[in-house]
Amino acid sequence: MITVIGLGFVGLTTALGFCEKGYEVYGVEINDDKRKQLNDGDVPFFEPYLEVKLRQFLNRGFVVTQNLQQAVKESELIIFCVGTPNDVDGKVDLKYLYQSIAETLIYVTDAKYRVLVIKSTIPPSTTKEKIMPFIESQNFKVSKDIGLANNPEFLREGYAWEDFTQPDRIVVGIDINDKKGKDILKKYYEKFNSPIFFQSTNTAEYIKYLSNTLLSTMISFSNEQSMLAHKLGNIDIASAFKILHLDKRWYGSSNKPADMSKYVYPGCGFGGYCLPKDTKALASLFLEKSIQPQILNSVLETNTKIKEFLFERFKAEVSTNETIGILGLAFKPESDDVRESVAKDFINLLKDNGYNKIKAYDPIATKVFKDTYRLDVTYSISLDKLLENTDTIIILTAWKEFIKNKDILKQKKLYDFRYYIN
Numbered sequence: 351m352i353t354v355i356g357l358g359f360v361g362l363t364t365a366l367g368f369c370e371k372g373y374e375v376y377g378v379e380i381n382d383d384k385r386k387q388l389n390d391g392d393v394p395f396f397e398p399y400l401e402v403k404l405r406q407f408l409n410r411g412f413v414v415t416q417n418l419q420q421a422v423k424e425s426e427l428i429i430f431c432v433g434t435p436n437d438v439d440g441k442v443d444l445k446y447l448y449q450s451i452a453e454t455l456i457y458v459t460d461a462k463y464r465v466l467v468i469k470s471t472i473p474p475s476t477t478k479e480k481i482m483p484f485i486e487s488q489n490f491k492v493s494k495d496i497g498l499a500n501n502p503e504f505l506r507e508g509y510a511w512e513d514f515t516q517p518d519r520i521v522v523g524i525d526i527n528d529k530k531g532k533d534i535l536k537k538y539y540e541k542f543n544s545p546i547f548f549q550s551t552n553t554a555e556y557i558k559y560l561s562n563t564l565l566s567t568m569i570s571f572s573n574e575q576s577m578l579a580h581k582l583g584n585i586d587i588a589s590a591f592k593i594l595h596l597d598k599r600w601y602g603s604s605n606k607p608a609d610m611s612k613y614v615y616p617g618c619g620f621g622g623y624c625l626p627k628d629t630k631a632l633a634s635l636f637l638e639k640s641i642q643p644q645i646l647n648s649v650l651e652t653n654t655k656i657k658e659f660l661f662e663r664f665k666a667e668v669s670t671n672e673t674i675g676i677l678g679l680a681f682k683p684e685s686d687d688v689r690e691s692v693a694k695d696f697i698n699l700l701k702d703n704g705y706n707k708i709k710a711y712d713p714i715a716t717k718v719f720k721d722t723y724r725l726d727v728t729y730s731i732s733l734d735k736l737l738e739n740t741d742t743i744i745i746l747t748a749w750k751e752f753i754k755n756k757d758i759l760k761q762k763k764l765y766d767f768r769y770y771i772n
Contacts, residue, residue, distance in 0.1 A: 352538065353378060353425040355450050357388060357414065359510065359687075360469060360503050361431030362400060367514040369407040371541040376421035377414045388414045396686035396714055399511040422457040422464075427538055429467045429501070440630035442473055448484060455488045458496065465497030465531045471558055471628060472500070473635045477523060477551035497531030499524040500551045502558035507622065508684030520546045523554025562628040563646060568613040569620045570652040576616035576769075577659050588769040591615050618660055618746055618767040619653045621681030621690035626653070657692065660767050661699045668742055668763070670704040675740040675762070676727070678747020679712035679719035686715040693746045694723050701726070711736040713749050737762070745770055 354365040357379040365377045379385040387394050391408055393401045408414070415421060422428060432446040447470055458464060466485070468477060477500045482492050492498045500523035505513045520539055524531055532548060539546055549557070572591065579585040595611040620626065629646055636643035668674070679693045680686055688694070693710065700708055711730040712719065720729050730736035733755060737743075742763040745752055748770045752759065756771045764771065 351376065351425040352427045352429065353421040354429045354431060355418075355454070356431040356433070356470075357384065358431065358433070359395060359397060359507065360505060361429075362388075362393065362404070363397070363505060363510045363514050364429060364431060364469060364503070365412060366400060366403040366407060367511070368538070369411045370403065370515055373411070373538065375407075375412050376425065377412060378416065378418050378421055379414060380416060385414055385416060395718075397510050398508065398684070403511070418453060419457045422454055423460075426462060426464050426534055427467060428454060428464055429469050431469050434470045434472055436627050436630050440634040442471075442476070442627075442631045442634075444472070444476070444480065447472070447481070451481070451485065452488065455485065455490060455496075458490070463497065463530050463534070465499055465534050467535075468498075468500045469503055471502065471562075471624065472555060473631050474552050474556040474559060475635075476555060493525045493528040493531065497524070497528055497534065498551075499531060499535060500554045501535075502554055504558075504561065507682065507687055515542070517542060517544045520544050521554050521557050522546060522548050523551035524548060526550070559628055559632050562624050563632050563649075565613050566620055566625040566629045566653075567645065567649050568610075569615075569617065569625075570649040570656070572614050572616040573619065573656040574652050577656070580659075580663065587616060588772055591769070616769055617656075617748075618692045618696070619656050621692050622685075622687055623689045626650075626690045657695050657699065660765075661696065661703075664744070664765055665703060668705075670706070672705075672741040672763075673707040673709065673739060674700060674705055675730075675736045675743045676708060676710040677712075677733075677736070677743060677745045677752055677759075678749060678768075679710060680715035680747055683747055683749045686718050688715055688719045688722050691719065691723075693719065694725070696744070696746060697725050697727060709736050709740055712747065713751050 351374050352368050353376040354361050355378045357365065357377045365375045368375050379388065384394055388404065391405045393404055430447060430450055432450050434442045434444060434447060437443045451466065468481065477498065482498060485492055485498060490496045502521055520542060522535055536546065576587050579587050600611045629649055633643040633646040676693055676697060679691060680688055681691050697708060708727040709730055710727050711733055716729050733751060740762065743759055744765045745768050748768040753770060759771060
């Protein structure tokens with residue numbers, strides 16, 4: 351039996367993914383509204399396949415509960431998927447993780463060997479230097495009374511189901527001497543038919559941040575280059591980057607472009623939950639170790655600068671009397687996630703500079719964006735409605751719907767800040 355604590359994007363995908371492999375799973379969720387919604391068969395966010403899988407497994411292998419005591423008693427694998435947000439200094443706030451672990455340990459009262467698995471993203475050295483001492487302060491000996499592992503997720507929003515059920519690799523950080531813990535994890539992951547890499551907890555945590563900060567670095571590198579290209583002039587930016595992607599080093603064995611090429615392409619900044627949070631967190635960790643994180647600080651600075659740069663270009667050419675249409679409110683296509691949305695920042699820049707006639711549309715994220723940010727803009731129910739009586743269009747998210755309608759969009763004054771419409 352497996353228990354997953356926290357049923358957000360990562361937790362629900364994890365819980366249902368293990369059900370798909372034939373395991374029984376308790377999903378512990380303390381939020382009453384979210385728990386009720388899940389028990390009604392509804393997923394409180396958009397992610398392909400999850401609602402279908404929830405309805406397939408609900409009460410047939412997957413139990414959504416707040417009864418932590420029963421879940422802990424019956425499980426040998428307890429996976430923590432609670433939030434680890436940044437504090438005001440960029441450091442990761444571990445209070446929700448500490449609270450969940452402490453509440454779990456209250457119900458560990460027998461001799462069964464359980465493994466606590468941290469799937470929440472935490473900076474390198476956190477498991478060893480903070481989580482392990484915290485558990486041992488509760489009178490448990492790690493690797494003797496109870497197992498402790500770090501198991502980072504590599505889920506792309508919009509593709510989470512495929513990424514979890516068909517992983518390219520599984521990374522587990524665990525004490526090299528904890529044979530019982532490793533055997534339990536091997537048992538539950540053997541059905542995934544993917545290589546399992548057992549590493550130190552520091553290494554596992556580092557791999558996660560290495561991945562996310564590389565992605566954020568490549569995005570900002572491309573945006574910085576696009577600023578230079580604008581200044582030089584007579585450069586077809588979209589063509590330049592697409593030709594760059596033809597370098598064979600970007601190709602996999604199937605001779606198709608690797609997904610990495612999507613990140614080495616200019617836009618208007620990175621958003622969402624992982625990249626901003628993890629880049630700030632790793633930069634903060636550098637400072638804790640008395641090292642100046644010059645590259646990561648530059649990445650974060652560029653992520654702000656690119657929005658200001660593109661806005662200044664826009665402002666120089668567009669009157670405040672014009673009606674502005676914003677296309678794309680989610681931070682990326684195939685997702686309704688609006689956290690750290692570029693659209694929110696750009697709309698605020700427009701409003702602060704006297705652009706008061708703003709319309710906005712997103713294929714699926716409009717309601718979430720409206721409810722989250724409550725900005726004084728007009729929300730359109732369709733692309734056609736947005737285009738009515740709109741003078742100028744700004745594309746901020748590269749949805750397929752926009753490329754399908756590129757000929758119509760080109761009839762307007764178009765600012766394609768994703769370099770998407772050619």
